[in-house]
Amino acid sequence: MTRIRPTLASLMAGAALALVAVAPAVAQDGPIRIGVLEDQSGDFAAATMVKVHAIELAAKEINDAGGIDGRPVELVIYDTQSDNRRYQEFMRRVLQSDKVDVVFAGFSSASREAYRPIVNQFDGLAFYNNQYEGGVCDNNMIVTGAVPEQQFSTLIPWMMEEYGPNVYTLAADYNFGQISAEWVRQIVEENGGTMVGEEFIPLGVSQFGQTIQNIQATEADFVVTLLVGAAQASYYEQAASANVGLPMASSVNVGQGYEHKRFTPPSLANMFVTTNYIEEIDTPASKAFVERFRAMFPDEPYINQEAANSYIAMNLYKQMVERAGSTDHDAIRTVLAEGDVCFDGPSGNVCLDPKSQHMSHTIYLAKVNDDHSIAFPKVWEDIKPYWLGEAGCDLTQNDPSAQYTPSSPPPAQ
Numbered sequence: 340m341t342r343i344r345p346t347l348a349s350l351m352a353g354a355a356l357a358l359v360a361v362a363p364a365v366a367q368d369g370p371i372r373i374g375v376l377e378d379q380s381g382d383f384a385a386a387t388m389v390k391v392h393a394i395e396l397a398a399k400e401i402n403d404a405g406g407i408d409g410r411p412v413e414l415v416i417y418d419t420q421s422d423n424r425r426y427q428e429f430m431r432r433v434l435q436s437d438k439v440d441v442v443f444a445g446f447s448s449a450s451r452e453a454y455r456p457i458v459n460q461f462d463g464l465a466f467y468n469n470q471y472e473g474g475v476c477d478n479n480m481i482v483t484g485a486v487p488e489q490q491f492s493t494l495i496p497w498m499m500e501e502y503g504p505n506v507y508t509l510a511a512d513y514n515f516g517q518i519s520a521e522w523v524r525q526i527v528e529e530n531g532g533t534m535v536g537e538e539f540i541p542l543g544v545s546q547f548g549q550t551i552q553n554i555q556a557t558e559a560d561f562v563v564t565l566l567v568g569a570a571q572a573s574y575y576e577q578a579a580s581a582n583v584g585l586p587m588a589s590s591v592n593v594g595q596g597y598e599h600k601r602f603t604p605p606s607l608a609n610m611f612v613t614t615n616y617i618e619e620i621d622t623p624a625s626k627a628f629v630e631r632f633r634a635m636f637p638d639e640p641y642i643n644q645e646a647a648n649s650y651i652a653m654n655l656y657k658q659m660v661e662r663a664g665s666t667d668h669d670a671i672r673t674v675l676a677e678g679d680v681c682f683d684g685p686s687g688n689v690c691l692d693p694k695s696q697h698m699s700h701t702i703y704l705a706k707v708n709d710d711h712s713i714a715f716p717k718v719w720e721d722i723k724p725y726w727l728g729e730a731g732c733d734l735t736q737n738d739p740s741a742q743y744t745p746s747s748p749p750p751a752q
Contacts, residue, residue, distance in 0.1 A: 370413035374433035381421025397653035406432035472518035476732035503560030505530035510565035512539035616647035627683035697724035
């Protein structure tokens with residue numbers, strides 16, 4: 340892999356670097372260019388730098404095996420600095436100036452919604468490789484991260500049966516937290532439970548004294564934590580110091596920001612997370628993935644679910660291009676619509692749903708023990724991303740380029 344160092348001007352503009360992964364021989368049609376827009380600095384960097392490394396690992400493996408349909412992979416990488424304006428700037432740049440064939444982009448849902456209109460404007464193709472609140476029905480987007488019907492429909496009933504029906508939710512105050520909290524409310528009510536509290540915390544907030552008092556004033560049986568970023572993660576140590584003592588349920592912690600590794604035990608004790616991958620998963624495929632990853636990046640602090648999703652996405656894209664015989668988006672969508680685009684990777688076998696262009700997952704219930712080791716009390720095999728398709732999203736028939744929620748589903752056909 341050769342490395343092209345940016346000019347000072349491009350660094351000041353926020354472009355961290357461009358990486359070119361060169362295959363042994365350059366094919367006649369030239370390289371396949373893949374744009375990578377991820378937060379290598381800023382509030383989300385702890386969870387996202389590993390996504391860049393996963394893409395680099397996949398690119399190296401693909402190129403070492405002869406590339407995609409005989410063509411080398413070239414990565415064009417920019418540091419979006421956890422700044423939605425940079426997502427918009429760099430998305431325009433990679434689609435207009437860099438002429439990439441596909442883009443892998445984004446950690447937060449806010450960043451995805453900042454760049455998604457630009458992808459649509461230029462009829463690009465983007466992979467969003469993050470766990471999120473669900474609902475995006477857009478032909479220009481392929482989503483490999485887990486969604487609420489895979490995470491909450493498993494997690495919340497299990498927690499209610501194990502600990503009780505009274506639920507308190509803490510959520511980041513933007514579309515991820517708001518829509519995820521809506522899913523939690525719906526599932527709690529469907530299972531006969533009670534929401535005893537719900538708070539939306541602005542991004543950047545790091546003091547939780549009043550929130551902790553609010554929780555302690557209720558009869559909550561467990562707390563659903565949908566907090567994101569370095570600042571909001573301060574809640575866990577503060578709650579432990581205040582002896583909140585309640586089990587926690589999350590779709591976003593541990594599997595992304597590896598808080599169980601970063602914080603002093605037992606601040607995350609009794610947290611339960613539904614995740615499609617974390618490095619502690621004890622399977623031959625996971626162990627082999629971790630070994631290859633650390634051979635290339637020996638100082639990687641943690642290999643999270645977003646790294647696995649990004650690695651899988653590279654291999655799914657390779658398969659679709661080779662089956663289509665082209666990087667043409669319409670040809671790729673035709674392949675995707677066939678319904679058998681699958682990959683057996685570090686998290687097990689996964690497949691893309693042609694209606695929603697979201698991915699199936701094995702869902703692992705990860706429990707954080709008192710010493711912050713991980714146990715897996717439950718595994719749900721092959722959970723499909725069923726909600727969008729059942730609700731009326733069918734990208735093989737039409738493209739609304741919209742995001743839907745349980746309270747605002749697709750219009751009846």
